Amino acid sequence: MSDAIIEVKELTKQFKVKTAVNKVSLKINKGEIFGLIGQNGAGKSTLLKMIGGLVFPTSGEIHFFNERSHQNQLYYERMGLLIENPGIYPGYTAYQNLELMMIAYGIKNPNQEIHALLQLVGLKNDKKVKVKDFSMGMKQRLGIAIALLGSPDVLILDEPINGLDPYGIKEVRELILELNKKGLTIIISSHILEELSKIATNYAIIHEGEIIETISKEELLHKCEERIELEVDEAKDVIPILEEALNIQHYKVVDPKSVYIYDPHVENHQIIKHLSSQDISIHAISKHKQGLEQYFLERTGRGGE
Numbered sequence: 001m002s003d004a005i006i007e008v009k010e011l012t013k014q015f016k017v018k019t020a021v022n023k024v025s026l027k028i029n030k031g032e033i034f035g036l037i038g039q040n041g042a043g044k045s046t047l048l049k050m051i052g053g054l055v056f057p058t059s060g061e062i063h064f065f066n067e068r069s070h071q072n073q074l075y076y077e078r079m080g081l082l083i084e085n086p087g088i089y090p091g092y093t094a095y096q097n098l099e100l101m102m103i104a105y106g107i108k109n110p111n112q113e114i115h116a117l118l119q120l121v122g123l124k125n126d127k128k129v130k131v132k133d134f135s136m137g138m139k140q141r142l143g144i145a146i147a148l149l150g151s152p153d154v155l156i157l158d159e160p161i162n163g164l165d166p167y168g169i170k171e172v173r174e175l176i177l178e179l180n181k182k183g184l185t186i187i188i189s190s191h192i193l194e195e196l197s198k199i200a201t202n203y204a205i206i207h208e209g210e211i212i213e214t215i216s217k218e219e220l221l222h223k224c225e226e227r228i229e230l231e232v233d234e235a236k237d238v239i240p241i242l243e244e245a246l247n248i249q250h251y252k253v254v255d256p257k258s259v260y261i262y263d264p265h266v267e268n269h270q271i272i273k274h275l276s277s278q279d280i281s282i283h284a285i286s287k288h289k290q291g292l293e294q295y296f297l298e299r300t301g302r303g304g305e
């Protein structure tokens, strides 16, 4: 038995000659904000559409709470989707759009639920504004409100920040974090790792239809953290000097000969000066700095660009 809320196994989608998704296996646990990161055409939308039941896989399996999706009647009811443009009527207000959807879902007397949803996505003060006069961020928030109809357990958002200005990005980001706090598991795709890093708890990098890496937020931040890497004969001999002479508190002995120093105020030359004055020979010292985007580009073979 797996703890995963969603598990995909060897999922493949073939469009004639194009393999959009190739044998993808992933586990998404309850409460995660799972970031799917990939360049344009990497296969993000196709993978999310298969998980969301919009595209039928060529092969492979999708399990929801340990049951295969097509055997689980509740599967699609418990999943909210915002993939591509939601079917929003521009001449109607957010309230009217939600009302139409709820009628279509067979929900009677939806007034209270609509107000609660508008409040949740921050549109309650825009009741009289027609959607055609909405900002992109407001439209996305309405799209999320539509995806939230029926109180799903899992929300799938395909590039929800695409095309938004910084203010819109912040609004959508805050909404996603709030929904996650309320218990929703969220799967979100983007081609901008930097942006995903502000919200996601776990990541999968997809490239040419294949998952090339899955990594937790902690692991990713650790890999991208700025640090000085120091190599000496005996790491234990340099620790007292780092602590006392340079007041360095944030460091890690990674093996008997190597220390990583994370204090941002310390420079290489200060370390060299103090260790040399104590007759400690330095085999190597270097500053390691790799931004999130650089990390992503290197993984997808475009690090030199």
Ligand SMILES: Nc1ncnc2c1ncn2[C@@H]1O[C@H](COP(=O)(O)OP(=O)(O)OP(=O)(O)O)[C@@H](O)[C@H]1O
Pocket (backbone or CB within 6 Å): 015, 018, 019, 020, 038, 039, 040, 041, 042, 043, 044, 045, 046, 047, 191
């Ligand atoms: N219905 C389809 N028929 C044929 N090819 C398709 C179809 N849908 C997607 N593809 C192809 O599959 C590949 C993956 O597309 P997909 O839309 O999943 O990528 P993506 O990572 O979401 O990219 P983008 O960010 O550009 O939407 C692309 O090469 C795309 O052209």
